[in-house]
Amino acid sequence: MPELVVTVSQLNEYIGRKIGSDAMLKNIKVRGEITNFRTSSSGSAFFTLKDAFSSISCILFDYFEEGIEDGRNVTVEANLNVYEREGRLSLVVRSIENTGLGALFIKLEQVKKKLNEEGLFDVSHKKKLPAFPKTLGVVTSASGAAMHDIIQVAKRRCPGINILIYPARVQGEGAPSEIIAGIEYFNREKNADVLIVGRGGGSFEDLFAFNEEAVARAVYASHIPVVSAVGHEVDYTLTDLAADMRAPTPSAAAEICVPEKEELRRMLYGLKEKMGSTAAAYVLTRKSALNALKAVIMVYSPLNRLSDFRNDFKSYERLFNTSLNALLREKRNKLNLSKSLLGALNPYDTLKRGYAIVKKEDGHVASNIRSINAGEKVSIYLYGGMADANIGKITVNGEAYEEKI
Amino acid sequence: MKKKFEESLDELKEIAAKLESGNLELDEAILLYEKGMKIVRECEKQLDDAETSVKVIGLSAGKGGDDE
Numbered sequence: 453m454p455e456l457v458v459t460v461s462q463l464n465e466y467i468g469r470k471i472g473s474d475a476m477l478k479n480i481k482v483r484g485e486i487t488n489f490r491t492s493s494s495g496s497a498f499f500t501l502k503d504a505f506s507s508i509s510c511i512l513f514d515y516f517e518e519g520i521e522d523g524r525n526v527t528v529e530a531n532l533n534v535y536e537r538e539g540r541l542s543l544v545v546r547s548i549e550n551t552g553l554g555a556l557f558i559k560l561e562q563v564k565k566k567l568n569e570e571g572l573f574d575v576s577h578k579k580k581l582p583a584f585p586k587t588l589g590v591v592t593s594a595s596g597a598a599m600h601d602i603i604q605v606a607k608r609r610c611p612g613i614n615i616l617i618y619p620a621r622v623q624g625e626g627a628p629s630e631i632i633a634g635i636e637y638f639n640r641e642k643n644a645d646v647l648i649v650g651r652g653g654g655s656f657e658d659l660f661a662f663n664e665e666a667v668a669r670a671v672y673a674s675h676i677p678v679v680s681a682v683g684h685e686v687d688y689t690l691t692d693l694a695a696d697m698r699a700p701t702p703s704a705a706a707e708i709c710v711p712e713k714e715e716l717r718r719m720l721y722g723l724k725e726k727m728g729s730t731a732a733a734y735v736l737t738r739k740s741a742l743n744a745l746k747a748v749i750m751v752y753s754p755l756n757r758l759s760d761f762r763n764d765f766k767s768y769e770r771l772f773n774t775s776l777n778a779l780l781r782e783k784r785n786k787l788n789l790s791k792s793l794l795g796a797l798n799p800y801d802t803l804k805r806g807y808a809i810v811k812k813e814d815g816h817v818a819s820n821i822r823s824i825n826a827g828e829k830v831s832i833y834l835y836g837g838m839a840d841a842n843i844g845k846i847t848v849n850g851e852a853y854e855e856k857i
Numbered sequence: 858m859k860k861k862f863e864e865s866l867d868e869l870k871e872i873a874a875k876l877e878s879g880n881l882e883l884d885e886a887i888l889l890y891e892k893g894m895k896i897v898r899e900c901e902k903q904l905d906d907a908e909t910s911v912k913v914i915g916l917s918a919g920k921g922g923d924d925e
Contacts, residue, residue, distance in 0.1 A: 584862030584903070594913060603911055612906045617913040637914065713904055716862075720904070723869045724897045730876035731890035738883050 461536070468534040471541075477532040482508075482543060485554025486524045488655035491515060501528065501543065502657065504556070509542040519550050522656050523557030526550055563665050564690060572672045573693040579677040581697060581709060582645045584716060587614040588709055589644025589676065591634030594619035598652045598681065598702035605706035610713045616644055622651035627661035632670040639675050647674065648705045649691065650681030662689035671695050681705030803835035821848050862903060865896050872896075 458466070471477055484501035491497045497515035499522075500507045510528065520526070530543035567573065588606055592598045599617060606613050618634035621627040631649060638644045649671060650662070661667060662682045668690035671678045680695035681702040692698040699705035750756065795801065799809060799817075810818040811831045818824045828843045872893040876886060 582861065582863055583866060586862075586903075607909050611909055612904075613909055615909070615911045617911065619913060717901075717904055719866070720869075720897060720900050723866075723873055724894070726873045727869070727876055727890055727893045727897075730873065730879075731886055733879075734876070734881070734883055734886040 460539070464534065464536040464539045467539065468536050471532055471534050474532075479529070479531060480543075481527055481529050483525070483527045483551070484508075485556055486520060486526055487522050487554075487657055489520065489522050500655070500657070501526070502556075507657065509540070510545050511542055512545040512548065520548060523554050524550055525552045525554045560663055560690075563663075564693070567665065567668060567690060567694070572668060577672070578696045581677050581679070584711055585613070585645035585709060587616055587644045588706075589616045589618065589638040589647040591618045591620050591631055591638075591647065591649045592651055592681075592702070593622045596622070596652055598622075598650060598683070601652075601701070601703040602648055602681075602706040605703050606710040609707065609710045612713070613710055621661075623654065623658045623661055628664040628667050631661055631667050635670045635674050635678070639673075642676075644676055646709045647676050647678045648681050648699075648702065648709060649678055649695070650699075650702055650705060651683065652702060653683035659689050662691040665690065667691055668694040679705045679709050800833075803833060806835075809833040821846065862900060865900050869893055869896055869900075 482501060484503050484507075487500045487502055487507070489497065489499040495513075495515055497512040497520070499510050499512070499520075501510050502508075510530065527549045528543060528545045529547045529549075530545040533542055533544050534540070535542060571577065588602075590599060590602055592602070594617060603615055606615055616638075618637055620630035620634045622631065635647065635649060638647055651659075659682055662680070671680070671691055671694040677696045678694075679697045679699055680689070680692045681699045681704065682689050682692055683701045688698060697708055699708050803809070809832075810824070811833065812818055812824065813829050813831075816823075818830060824830065824843055824846065826843050826846050830841055830843060832839045832841050872889055875881065876889060876893075881889065
């Protein structure tokens with residue numbers, strides 16, 4: 453039998469025809485749990501119907517039902533349609549019957565309750581994030597936008613930060629164990645200061661790994677603070693609840709984990725200023741206290757007394773000088789007076805007034821008539837000169853002197 | 858072993874508060890201030906380090922290619 457080769461279009465068209473001709477698939481009732489429910493502005497609703505193993509896309513035109521949301525168990529009446537461009541199957545739903553909450557949803561609620569009771573979500577267990585992590589550990593897909601966003605934000609806020617990426621699948625089989633391995637790796641190596649565990653947005657199923665009990669437990673057990681970054685809209689995953697902090701997106705997680713370097717700089721500068729001014733105040737207050745004491749001490753300084761002494765001495769000196777001068781003046785005046793008095797007493801001065809001095813031959817002045825004898829040679833001093841003379845007759849108060857002897 | 862940045866910050870805050878309390882001896886205050894400035898310089902040095910490194914752990918390279 454010759455090999456048949458067809459194009460993709462031919463294949464998809466063939467599948468479409470095969471399915472379209474199947475009567476059962478034209479009108480079929482399917483039971484499952486609604487997930488990833490969303491509506492369009494035109495009034496259509498899109499969702500996935502799933503059970504524990506499989507899922508299928510559904511489209512519901514003219515959506516008007518109440519109570520249709522994620523986690524609901526429903527039975528739909530639909531026909532199976534092939535979207536030929538992508539070879540994709542979807543159920544075009546005609547009617548939808550609400551049969552209650554889905555099993556997966558209920559199971560998740562049960563686990564959540566159990567972990568909550570165990571204290572996995574306790575605020576008291578939440579670790580404080582480091583102020584300045586040197587290394588940021590990231591557990592996420594190596595190919596997703598999440599990793600890229602985290603690196604961009606971390607680099608922008610804090611140039612110089614080290615980022616260690618532990619690549620892990622974040623959805624599908626094996627994702628939980630890889631995420632757990634990542635968290636355990638960082639805890640074992642102790643090579644990160646804070647961890648971001650997460651992925652970009654996704655549907656309820658896409659986030660399934662982050663709702664795994666084991667993942668939540670690994671996050672709880674981490675000694676390194678964990679920030680969850682599971683991008684999604686409504687409910688928190690178990691990972692979010694067990695994490696030390698929850699961020700709505702990977703970028704937000706990076707912002708929470710990585711401080712702005714400039715802010716740290718400002719903080720440091722503020723502390724530096726505060727220390728500087730308070731330390732300076734110590735010196736200043738003591739300096740002014742010292743100056744005040746110094747002023748007091750100076751008043752009592754012996755040096756002051758010395759200068760007092762010096763001043764005293766100076767005034768004494770002045771006083772002494774003035775008194776000495778006065779004394780000298782007085783003495784001089786007295787001397788002058790004496791001199792003039794002396795002048796007046798100068799015997800030779802009397803000669804001017806017509807008196808004479810008689811001196812004996814031995815030079816003595818004959819001051820008494822009894823000191824001379826008749827016939828004795830004497831000198832007579834008159835103003836302007838002297839004359840030699842012989843004593844004639846002597847009369848003592850009218851009596852002859854010689855008679856008395 | 859280098860101190861963690863937040864430990865240093867806490868220590869600085871403590872030093873600033875002690876200094877602010879004003880009831881230290883002058884030489885104590887000066888020693889404390891010098892200690893604080895030393896920590897500040899260490900912290901600034903840490904901040905000045907601007908070489909960002911991004912490393913993907915090789916152990917599980919090739920995995921995790923199915924996000925979004």
